[in-house]
Amino acid sequence: MTGQILNLILFLVLLLVGFIAGRLAESSHYRSIRAREKALAKILVFSERLPPPMHPAPASRLVSGSAVISVDYFKRFVAGLRMIFGGRLGSYETLLDRARREAVLRMKEEAMRKGAIQVCNVKFATCPISSGTKDGVKCVEVLAYGTALIPRR
Amino acid sequence: MLISNMEIVPGKTVVKHLGLVQGSTVRAKHIGRDLMASLKNIVGGELKGYTELLEDARREAVERMTAQAESIGANAVLNVRFSTSSVAQGAAELFAYGTAVVLE
Numbered sequence: 001m002t003g004q005i006l007n008l009i010l011f012l013v014l015l016l017v018g019f020i021a022g023r024l025a026e027s028s029h030y031r032s033i034r035a036r037e038k039a040l041a042k043i044l045v046f047s048e049r050l051p052p053p054m055h056p057a058p059a060s061r062l063v064s065g066s067a068v069i070s071v072d073y074f075k076r077f078v079a080g081l082r083m084i085f086g087g088r089l090g091s092y093e094t095l096l097d098r099a100r101r102e103a104v105l106r107m108k109e110e111a112m113r114k115g116a117i118q119v120c121n122v123k124f125a126t127c128p129i130s131s132g133t134k135d136g137v138k139c140v141e142v143l144a145y146g147t148a149l150i151p152r153r
Numbered sequence: 154m155l156i157s158n159m160e161i162v163p164g165k166t167v168v169k170h171l172g173l174v175q176g177s178t179v180r181a182k183h184i185g186r187d188l189m190a191s192l193k194n195i196v197g198g199e200l201k202g203y204t205e206l207l208e209d210a211r212r213e214a215v216e217r218m219t220a221q222a223e224s225i226g227a228n229a230v231l232n233v234r235f236s237t238s239s240v241a242q243g244a245a246e247l248f249a250y251g252t253a254v255v256l257e
Contacts, residue, residue, distance in 0.1 A: 021196035057164020062156045068204045072197025121159050127237040147159045
Protein backbone atom coordinates (compact mmCIF):
# COMPACT_ATOMS: atom_id res chain seq x y z
CA MET A 1 0.00 0.00 0.00
CA THR A 2 2.72 2.48 1.02
CA GLY A 3 4.64 1.38 -2.06
CA GLN A 4 1.72 2.33 -4.28
CA ILE A 5 1.34 5.71 -2.59
CA LEU A 6 5.07 6.36 -3.00
CA ASN A 7 4.83 5.44 -6.67
CA LEU A 8 1.91 7.79 -7.12
CA ILE A 9 3.76 10.62 -5.39
CA LEU A 10 6.84 10.00 -7.54
CA PHE A 11 4.68 10.03 -10.65
CA LEU A 12 3.02 13.32 -9.68
CA VAL A 13 6.37 14.92 -8.81
CA LEU A 14 7.83 13.85 -12.15
CA LEU A 15 4.75 15.18 -13.91
CA LEU A 16 5.06 18.54 -12.14
CA VAL A 17 8.81 18.79 -12.71
CA GLY A 18 8.33 17.85 -16.35
CA PHE A 19 5.57 20.41 -16.77
CA ILE A 20 7.42 23.34 -15.20
CA ALA A 21 10.97 22.62 -16.38
CA GLY A 22 9.82 21.47 -19.81
CA ARG A 23 7.74 24.58 -20.35
CA LEU A 24 10.56 26.89 -19.26
CA ALA A 25 13.12 25.06 -21.38
CA GLU A 26 10.86 25.11 -24.42
CA SER A 27 10.08 28.81 -24.24
CA SER A 28 13.74 29.74 -23.74
CA HIS A 29 14.71 27.45 -26.63
CA TYR A 30 12.11 29.11 -28.88
CA ARG A 31 13.40 32.55 -27.86
CA SER A 32 16.95 31.57 -28.79
CA ILE A 33 15.76 29.99 -32.07
CA ARG A 34 13.91 33.16 -33.06
CA ALA A 35 16.84 35.41 -32.18
CA ARG A 36 19.32 33.29 -34.14
CA GLU A 37 16.95 32.93 -37.09
CA LYS A 38 16.84 36.71 -37.30
CA ALA A 39 20.63 36.96 -37.05
CA LEU A 40 21.19 34.35 -39.78
CA ALA A 41 18.40 35.55 -42.07
CA LYS A 42 20.85 36.74 -44.73
CA ILE A 43 21.98 33.20 -45.48
CA LEU A 44 19.43 31.83 -47.91
CA VAL A 45 18.40 28.20 -47.81
CA PHE A 46 16.92 26.38 -50.80
CA SER A 47 15.74 22.87 -51.41
CA GLU A 48 16.37 23.39 -55.12
CA ARG A 49 18.38 20.59 -56.70
CA LEU A 50 20.65 22.88 -58.71
CA PRO A 51 22.12 26.24 -57.71
CA PRO A 52 21.05 29.43 -59.49
CA PRO A 53 23.55 30.46 -62.20
CA MET A 54 26.21 32.73 -60.74
CA HIS A 55 29.24 34.36 -62.21
CA PRO A 56 32.02 33.72 -61.31
CA ALA A 57 31.15 30.18 -60.26
CA PRO A 58 31.13 29.85 -56.45
CA ALA A 59 33.01 27.24 -54.44
CA SER A 60 30.82 24.57 -52.89
CA ARG A 61 31.09 22.65 -49.63
CA LEU A 62 28.90 20.20 -47.78
CA VAL A 63 27.46 21.65 -44.56
CA SER A 64 25.27 19.93 -42.01
CA GLY A 65 23.66 20.48 -38.66
CA SER A 66 21.95 18.11 -36.30
CA ALA A 67 20.11 18.18 -33.01
CA VAL A 68 18.77 15.50 -30.68
CA ILE A 69 15.79 16.77 -28.72
CA SER A 70 13.71 14.89 -26.22
CA VAL A 71 10.21 15.52 -24.99
CA ASP A 72 9.54 16.05 -21.28
CA TYR A 73 7.70 13.72 -18.90
CA PHE A 74 4.50 15.75 -18.79
CA LYS A 75 4.15 16.00 -22.55
CA ARG A 76 4.83 12.32 -22.96
CA PHE A 77 2.04 11.58 -20.50
CA VAL A 78 -0.38 13.92 -22.30
CA ALA A 79 0.56 12.34 -25.62
CA GLY A 80 -0.11 8.91 -24.10
CA LEU A 81 -3.63 10.05 -23.19
CA ARG A 82 -4.08 11.57 -26.62
CA MET A 83 -3.29 8.22 -28.27
CA ILE A 84 -6.55 6.85 -26.85
CA PHE A 85 -8.67 9.34 -28.80
CA GLY A 86 -6.37 10.04 -31.70
CA GLY A 87 -5.92 13.42 -33.34
CA ARG A 88 -3.21 16.02 -33.30
CA LEU A 89 -0.32 15.46 -30.92
CA GLY A 90 0.59 19.07 -30.24
CA SER A 91 3.35 18.15 -27.82
CA TYR A 92 5.21 16.09 -30.42
CA GLU A 93 4.67 18.71 -33.10
CA THR A 94 6.63 21.29 -31.14
CA LEU A 95 9.34 18.70 -30.46
CA LEU A 96 9.91 18.09 -34.16
CA ASP A 97 9.57 21.76 -35.00
CA ARG A 98 12.25 22.66 -32.47
CA ALA A 99 14.59 19.91 -33.62
CA ARG A 100 14.22 20.85 -37.28
CA ARG A 101 14.69 24.56 -36.80
CA GLU A 102 17.67 23.95 -34.55
CA ALA A 103 19.25 21.65 -37.14
CA VAL A 104 18.75 24.23 -39.90
CA LEU A 105 20.25 26.94 -37.67
CA ARG A 106 23.33 24.84 -36.99
CA MET A 107 23.72 24.16 -40.68
CA LYS A 108 23.45 27.90 -41.38
CA GLU A 109 26.00 28.66 -38.67
CA GLU A 110 28.45 26.27 -40.30
CA ALA A 111 27.75 27.86 -43.68
CA MET A 112 28.35 31.30 -42.20
CA ARG A 113 31.69 30.20 -40.72
CA LYS A 114 32.70 29.04 -44.19
CA GLY A 115 31.73 32.38 -45.69
CA ALA A 116 28.77 31.09 -47.71
CA ILE A 117 25.83 33.20 -48.84
CA GLN A 118 23.39 30.42 -49.62
CA VAL A 119 22.80 26.73 -49.08
CA CYS A 120 21.31 24.64 -51.88
CA ASN A 121 19.74 21.21 -52.10
CA VAL A 122 18.88 20.99 -48.41
CA LYS A 123 17.68 17.59 -47.22
CA PHE A 124 16.32 16.50 -43.90
CA ALA A 125 16.74 13.14 -42.25
CA THR A 126 14.77 12.32 -39.10
CA CYS A 127 15.50 9.35 -36.91
CA PRO A 128 13.78 8.40 -33.67
CA ILE A 129 16.18 7.22 -30.98
CA SER A 130 14.92 4.99 -28.22
CA SER A 131 16.76 2.57 -26.04
CA GLY A 132 15.81 -0.86 -24.78
CA THR A 133 12.99 -0.68 -22.30
CA LYS A 134 9.57 0.78 -22.73
CA ASP A 135 10.40 3.71 -20.46
CA GLY A 136 13.79 4.19 -22.10
CA VAL A 137 15.06 7.41 -23.57
CA LYS A 138 12.73 8.70 -26.24
CA CYS A 139 13.98 11.42 -28.45
CA VAL A 140 14.36 12.34 -32.06
CA GLU A 141 17.39 13.28 -34.09
CA VAL A 142 17.04 15.63 -37.03
CA LEU A 143 19.85 16.14 -39.50
CA ALA A 144 19.79 18.92 -42.08
CA TYR A 145 22.43 19.00 -44.78
CA GLY A 146 23.06 20.86 -47.98
CA THR A 147 25.67 22.37 -50.22
CA ALA A 148 26.95 25.80 -49.21
CA LEU A 149 27.87 28.15 -52.04
CA ILE A 150 30.83 30.35 -51.21
CA PRO A 151 31.32 33.30 -53.58
CA ARG A 152 34.81 33.76 -54.99
CA ARG A 153 36.24 37.25 -55.11
CA MET B 154 38.56 16.06 -51.73
CA LEU B 155 35.40 17.94 -52.49
CA ILE B 156 32.18 16.64 -50.96
CA SER B 157 28.84 17.97 -52.07
CA ASN B 158 25.26 16.83 -52.10
CA MET B 159 24.54 18.45 -55.46
CA GLU B 160 24.88 16.55 -58.72
CA ILE B 161 27.08 19.19 -60.25
CA VAL B 162 29.82 21.51 -59.09
CA PRO B 163 29.44 25.06 -60.33
CA GLY B 164 32.22 26.03 -62.72
CA LYS B 165 33.66 22.52 -63.01
CA THR B 166 33.02 19.56 -65.23
CA VAL B 167 32.95 15.90 -64.41
CA VAL B 168 35.48 14.14 -66.60
CA LYS B 169 35.21 10.66 -65.17
CA HIS B 170 32.56 8.77 -63.29
CA LEU B 171 33.84 6.16 -60.84
CA GLY B 172 30.64 4.84 -59.32
CA LEU B 173 29.19 4.56 -55.84
CA VAL B 174 31.30 4.94 -52.72
CA GLN B 175 30.04 4.43 -49.21
CA GLY B 176 31.05 4.61 -45.59
CA SER B 177 29.24 3.42 -42.51
CA THR B 178 29.74 3.04 -38.81
CA VAL B 179 27.69 1.43 -36.06
CA ARG B 180 27.75 3.13 -32.68
CA ALA B 181 26.30 2.35 -29.31
CA LYS B 182 25.96 4.85 -26.53
CA HIS B 183 27.67 4.12 -23.24
CA ILE B 184 25.84 3.65 -19.99
CA GLY B 185 26.94 6.92 -18.36
CA ARG B 186 25.59 8.92 -21.24
CA ASP B 187 22.41 6.89 -21.26
CA LEU B 188 21.88 7.58 -17.56
CA MET B 189 22.32 11.32 -18.02
CA ALA B 190 20.02 11.22 -21.00
CA SER B 191 17.28 9.44 -19.09
CA LEU B 192 17.48 12.10 -16.38
CA LYS B 193 17.33 14.79 -19.04
CA ASN B 194 14.40 12.96 -20.54
CA ILE B 195 12.22 14.02 -17.59
CA VAL B 196 12.63 17.73 -18.23
CA GLY B 197 12.94 17.50 -22.01
CA GLY B 198 15.22 19.55 -24.21
CA GLU B 199 18.36 18.87 -26.13
CA LEU B 200 20.49 15.82 -25.33
CA LYS B 201 23.94 17.25 -26.06
CA GLY B 202 25.72 13.96 -25.45
CA TYR B 203 23.70 12.22 -28.13
CA THR B 204 24.08 15.09 -30.58
CA GLU B 205 27.86 14.93 -30.23
CA LEU B 206 27.92 11.15 -30.45
CA LEU B 207 25.94 11.11 -33.67
CA GLU B 208 27.95 13.96 -35.15
CA ASP B 209 31.19 12.11 -34.43
CA ALA B 210 29.83 8.93 -35.93
CA ARG B 211 28.64 10.75 -39.02
CA ARG B 212 32.03 12.37 -39.48
CA GLU B 213 33.61 8.94 -39.33
CA ALA B 214 31.19 7.57 -41.93
CA VAL B 215 32.08 10.47 -44.23
CA GLU B 216 35.80 9.87 -43.63
CA ARG B 217 35.43 6.22 -44.60
CA MET B 218 33.53 7.21 -47.71
CA THR B 219 36.24 9.75 -48.58
CA ALA B 220 38.97 7.16 -48.05
CA GLN B 221 37.23 4.78 -50.41
CA ALA B 222 36.86 7.52 -53.00
CA GLU B 223 40.56 8.42 -52.69
CA SER B 224 41.60 4.80 -53.11
CA ILE B 225 39.92 4.63 -56.49
CA GLY B 226 41.46 7.90 -57.63
CA ALA B 227 38.51 10.28 -57.33
CA ASN B 228 38.90 13.91 -56.33
CA ALA B 229 35.28 14.61 -55.44
CA VAL B 230 32.20 12.85 -54.12
CA LEU B 231 28.92 14.23 -55.40
CA ASN B 232 25.28 13.67 -54.57
CA VAL B 233 26.05 12.59 -51.02
CA ARG B 234 23.17 11.24 -48.90
CA PHE B 235 22.98 10.29 -45.26
CA SER B 236 20.84 7.69 -43.63
CA THR B 237 20.48 6.44 -40.09
CA SER B 238 18.95 3.20 -38.95
CA SER B 239 18.84 1.46 -35.62
CA VAL B 240 20.20 -2.05 -36.03
CA ALA B 241 19.75 -3.10 -32.40
CA GLN B 242 18.38 -1.63 -29.20
CA GLY B 243 20.61 1.27 -28.22
CA ALA B 244 22.79 1.10 -31.33
CA ALA B 245 22.55 2.99 -34.56
CA GLU B 246 24.15 2.69 -37.95
CA LEU B 247 25.14 5.87 -39.72
CA PHE B 248 25.60 5.53 -43.40
CA ALA B 249 26.89 7.99 -45.99
CA TYR B 250 27.02 7.32 -49.73
CA GLY B 251 27.69 9.23 -52.87
CA THR B 252 29.11 9.14 -56.37
CA ALA B 253 32.89 9.31 -56.79
CA VAL B 254 33.98 11.42 -59.74
CA VAL B 255 37.02 13.09 -61.19
CA LEU B 256 36.52 16.82 -61.62
CA GLU B 257 38.40 19.18 -63.84
